[in-house]
Amino acid sequence: MGVRTKAGQGPVEDQDKERQETSAILPEEKEGKEGAARRNAAELPEFAGRWAGAVAGASGLALLLVSTRYGFQGDELYFLGAGQHLDWGYADQPVLLPLLARAIDALSGGSLFALRLLPALLTVAGVLVAALIAREFGGARRAQLLTAAAYGFAPAVLISGHALSTMAVDLFLWTLVNWLLVRWVRTREDRLLLWTGLATALALQGKYLIVGYWLVLAVAVFVVGPRELLRRKELWIGAAVSVVTSLPGLIWQARHDWPQLEMSKVLADEGILGGRAGFLPYLIVLSGGVFTVVLVYGLVRLLRSPELAPYRFLAWTFLGLTAVFLVTGGRPAYVVGAFAPLWAAGAVALGRGEGARWWRWVAAWPVVALTALVCVALSLPVYPVSQVTKTEQPDNNPMTAETLRWPHLIDAVEKAYKTLPADGRERAVVVTQYYEEAGAVDHLGADRGLPSAYSGHRGYWYFGAPSDSSGPVLYVGRDVAKLKPYFSSVKKAAKAAGGPGESFVDGVPVWVLDGRNKPWSEIWKDYGHLS
Structure with missing residues (x-):
């Protein structure tokens, strides 16, 4: 019995073509998922x-x-x-x-x-x-x-x-x-x-x-x-x-x-x-x-x-x-x-x-x-500090100028802290307007003997208020009005130095607040802010 073929195509070629088509259409059924994955991987270029x-x-x-x-x-x-x-x-x-x-x-x-x-x-x-x-x-x-x-x-x-x-x-x-x-x-x-x-x-x-x-x-x-x-x-x-x-x-x-x-x-x-x-x-x-x-x-x-x-x-x-x-x-x-x-x-x-x-x-x-x-x-911070403002880097990465300022801020807090009498220093606390400033005082101020920092800003507010038994407050920030009503004495004691570029830390005042008239547990309830 003869085998029917197309012109120019033998029976063996016909069978090979059929097998190739079946493999292409149903790879997972013929090979399983693992076999298909191995076959697909073989088709990929080599990983360089x-x-x-x-x-x-x-x-x-x-x-x-x-x-x-x-x-x-x-x-x-x-x-x-x-x-x-x-x-x-x-x-x-x-x-x-x-x-x-x-x-x-x-x-x-x-x-x-x-x-x-x-x-x-x-x-x-x-x-x-x-x-x-x-x-x-x-x-x-x-x-x-x-x-x-x-x-x-x-x-x-x-x-x-x-x-x-x-x-x-x-x-x-x-x-x-x-x-x-x-x-x-x-x-x-x-x-x-x-x-x-x-x-x-x-x-x-x-x-x-x-x-x-x-x-x-x-x-x-x-x-x-x-x-x-x-x-x-x-x-x-x-x-x-x-x-x-x-x-x-x-x-x-x-x-x-x-x-x-x-x-x-x-x-x-x-x-x-x-x-x-x-x-x-x-x-x-x-x-x-x-x-x-x-x-x-x-x-x-x-x-x-x-x-x-x-x-x-x-x-x-x-x-x-x-x-x-x-x-x-x-x-x-x-x-x-x-x-x-x-x-x-x-x-x-x-x-x-x-x-x-x-x-x-x-x-x-x-x-x-x-x-x-x-x-x-x-x-990236590849330039000398004196040259930073002459580049486009602060515009591309606004945090660049900020990273230069923390020593200036800690200097100002330390200066204000030293204006306190000895007994006041033992009970003093730091309160900051923004969470970054609180983090800076907590992490960078410890070596200088500065007290722990608190802030009503964002996540720091949830960490809790200063103790009701605490004493004078070193307030770091421009917006002191919100705390003023709770203290009988409010005076500016220091100011953070500026530097190349612009940063929210530049020129930030440090205030000494004393004579608190309400417990912190009450003040703190309404002091939290996210912006």
């Missing part, structure tokens, strides 16, 4: 770990070399103060950063270098994860290196990696979640979704912002796919883990009338960095000039490329987050965690020679290296 590691190392080295320049940031001093009052939650954040600050401070003996080692290491790890996202998109060595450079030297990443901050932790964990999701789309390994749940659970101990990311992402997945993601039980198990581990902090918030919600309104009303009008321009600054071009091109490719269609939800997640925070008055830094997939998509396209020929120069290594150096100069 050595080269990406070199870029990550360069970024980490830049951070470590300047890690002890200028001084502590205000939030770092607050974390150290909050670490001495550990609780399940705080007015402005969950427990992770105060816990980390206390542990690092205890182990290192108060080393600023040790405090900043963790964010530097998280930045290095984030560079490698970003390069892995480019690999998942099919990017070879060139694309992986461009992605690594964009992540490792973008101003947003350098600024967050310089100091212990909620952003440093958030940025790495968001990038990790993005990589896990991208990998899941390619492999359908559901255990990856469990890891996204664990990463989210950890992120929620540092900041609640990732909830917004997941809500926008869920909408994007429902609209453009892959909707199968929302049906995976492992995704919801991870979500349950995140909720359960967040319960202690949420209970704390509920018991204290949800100050975190009010804090969000306060931050929106502050209008930092130009408010809504400055949101998009500052977002461009944060993403880093030439690296901004890569990011925008990656956004376009994710939206339009058929090859990247399964990952289109990541582009819409970025756009959705940008729209939400733009409307609600959020800060540009809130969307930086969604940058890595965009950088990766843009780098992959440029690495393949896509795009207009006249602007492919953005992927040239001299351009990338020069951009990285400029970003370091604009973002």
Whole structure:
């Protein structure tokens, strides 16, 4: 009996073609998930770990070399103060950063270098994860290196990696979640979704912002796919883990009338960095000039490329987050965690020679290296103190000037403290207008014998009031009017010196308040303020 064939095609070729088509259509049924994952992994370019590691190392080295320049940031001093009052939650954040600050401070003996080692290491790890996202998109060595450079030297990443901050932790964990999701789309390994749940659970101990990311992402997945993601039980198990581990902090918030919600309104009303009008321009600054071009091109490719269609939800997640925070008055830094997939998509396209020929120069290594150096100069404390105000750095990183001022503030408090009689010094307390000042006095003033600090500002108010048996008050701040009615004597005793640049610490007066007419337990009830 003969075998029917098409012209020019033999029976063996016909069978081979049929097997190939069946394998392409039903890989999981024929091989199982593990076999499909192995086959998909074989199709990926080799991970340029050595080269990406070199870029990550360069970024980490830049951070470590300047890690002890200028001084502590205000939030770092607050974390150290909050670490001495550990609780399940705080007015402005969950427990992770105060816990980390206390542990690092205890182990290192108060080393600023040790405090900043963790964010530097998280930045290095984030560079490698970003390069892995480019690999998942099919990017070879060139694309992986461009992605690594964009992540490792973008101003947003350098600024967050310089100091212990909620952003440093958030940025790495968001990038990790993005990589896990991208990998899941390619492999359908559901255990990856469990890891996204664990990463989210950890992120929620540092900041609640990732909830917004997941809500926008869920909408994007429902609209453009892959909707199968929302049906995976492992995704919801991870979500349950995140909720359960967040319960202690949420209970704390509920018991204290949800100050975190009010804090969000306060931050929106502050209008930092130009408010809504400055949101998009500052977002461009944060993403880093030439690296901004890569990011925008990656956004376009994710939206339009058929090859990247399964990952289109990541582009819409970025756009959705940008729209939400733009409307609600959020800060540009809130969307930086969604940058890595965009950088990766843009780098992959440029690495393949896509795009207009006249602007492919953005992927040239001299351009990338020069951009990285400029970003370091604009973002990190590399200048002599006397030259800081002659650069653009204070505008790009407003906390730069602040870090220079704490010794001036402590000098002023010490000067006022020495005006007190000996018996008054033993019972004196420090009360500050802002939480950063209280953190500075608590951490930097201890070596000078200054008393403990209290503040009605944000999280510090929840740490409690001075003792009713305490004596005179050294009040640090311009707004003394709120405390004046409770004291018979109010006089200015000192003023913090200024310096290069502008900072809210410059010229801050230190007052001596005495003759208190009400117990602190009563005064403190109405003294708390978030703004």
